Amino acid sequence: MGETAITVPPFDADWFEVQKRKAKAKFEKLDQELNVYRCNSIKESIRRGFLYLGEHHLEMGELSKAYKCASKAIQHCCDKTTMLSAQLTFIKLCIYTQRWSEVISVSEAAIATIESENERSRSLMPYLGKLYAAKGIAYLCEGEFKKSAHAFLKVDIENFLFPENDVLKEKMASKCDAEQLEEISKERKLMEENLIVREILQTYIDCQYKKLFSLLDSIRTHLSIDVYIEPHVNSLYMRIRNRSFAQFLYPYSSVSMQTMASTFDTSVEEIERQLILLIEAGYITDRVIDSIDKYIYMRKPDPRHVLSQKADIQLRKLRRLVETTVIRNLIHRTNIAFKSEEPLMDRRRNHCE
Incomplete structure (x- = not known):
């Protein structure tokens, strides 16, 4: 079969210059507005100024500048809702720049802020699923599959447009740790969102290894499309196979x-x-x-x-006991000893006598 040739359109220099001038003009406008907000010393206005400027840098592909603007926007938040919104924006930039340790630390801080409320406010609850999802992705990209599974287990599946992606990440991470199997079967009903994942999990529990590996091969292409799980597909498959060997030999x-x-x-x-x-x-x-x-x-x-x-x-x-006893006796004979001070009541009693 011959491959279809892809025709690349010629570079439009005029269009590029027009877009470049527009981007420069927009940047100057946003930067000027931010300077005005700084002079007025209104934190909410400064936060919005950094937010808009960061969005502009993100549109232009300047991720490092957008990351700095998102970081500064967090410092000018006035309430918990705006703080969580700014933290989510910052987490998004950290994911784009692959700063996984910062994703974990910021998401944990944001989760602690929400869970510290005596009565969880409904206005803050929608942030919780996104924070756990970001935390799960960060752990997944760092190869911490057990922690990633724990994070994905806490995601409310109703908040996502494509829940099957979350299910796949969760199950692939969790099957690398046998301790998760009972927890998943009891606490989650996410398998209903993806029947093949439920079948894979059931064949793993039933020790039907031939069918298990056949099903895993059938979803390998789909997993390879996912930008976060693709680098770990081979490692995950190998871990599942190794655990299957150990599980088969156990009895x-x-x-x-x-x-x-x-x-x-x-x-x-x-x-x-x-x-x-x-x-x-x-x-x-x-x-x-x-x-x-x-x-x-x-x-x-x-x-x-x-x-x-x-x-x-x-x-x-x-031998250790004998050595320490001999050393203790030698120290005692040479009058080398460390004595603690007398208690306060003993000193008072001696003084009275």
């Missing part, structure tokens, strides 16, 4: 690699290679591979070795 004292190959829909050689990597990485412990018979066994503890380890620990404790 068995010994199992054939042929059985595993049939369960995971792959070859025996690939199963053996992955098991070796997982054992070397310490992800799977107390397992021994029989490369001849193609079996993997649970390593039985040697009673003598266990007893030797316990004796070694006790010997180290005894």
Whole structure:
């Protein structure tokens, strides 16, 4: 199949110059208004001036200047509502510039402001879902999948235009941590927004690994379109596969690699290679591979070795006790000692005597 040629239109220098002059004139107007607001010393006017100037810089693609304006707008807020609005704008700029640590810190401060209210004001509640979503994205981009899942779990799904995107991020992050599975199944009904995600989660719980990986492959393209989760797709898939291996081996004292190959829909050689990597990485412990018979066994503890380890620990404790006792006696013989001062009541009693 031949590729369709894309014709790039020629550069319009006249249009570019016109837009450049308009942008310059708008900047000068906004900057002049901001200077007037500063002279009047009205905080709300100054905040709006920085906000409008930051929006102009954002339209022009000047992210660093827009970030500075959003940061200064926060410093001139008069009430909690305007503060939260300015913080959301600042968080948006931090996401654009990939300042994930600042996204987390500012979102946590804003969430604390909302939750500190004795009675949560309805006017502030719409901000809460956006703050948790931003926090979840920041943790996701930093590779903190467990914290990301916790943040996405607190998002009110009714506040979003495309809830399936939030569901996908939440489930992909949460499946990397088995502790989240019970919490998700009990507390959330987000799977209703995306049936395939619900099916993936159910197959993972039911240990239907062949179907699980088939479903994961079917949504891989959709996940790769997402700008935030795409860099972590391979890592997430690998973690899910590794956890599936560990989950499969958990109830068995010994199992054939042929059985595993049939369960995971792959070859025996690939199963053996992955098991070796997982054992070397310490992800799977107390397992021994029989490369001849193609079996993997649970390593039985040697009673003598266990007893030797316990004796070694006790010997180290005894040696430490003897050393400290000898040092204490030597210090006492040389009259080197640190004595605490007498209590106040004892000093008064001695003075009276």
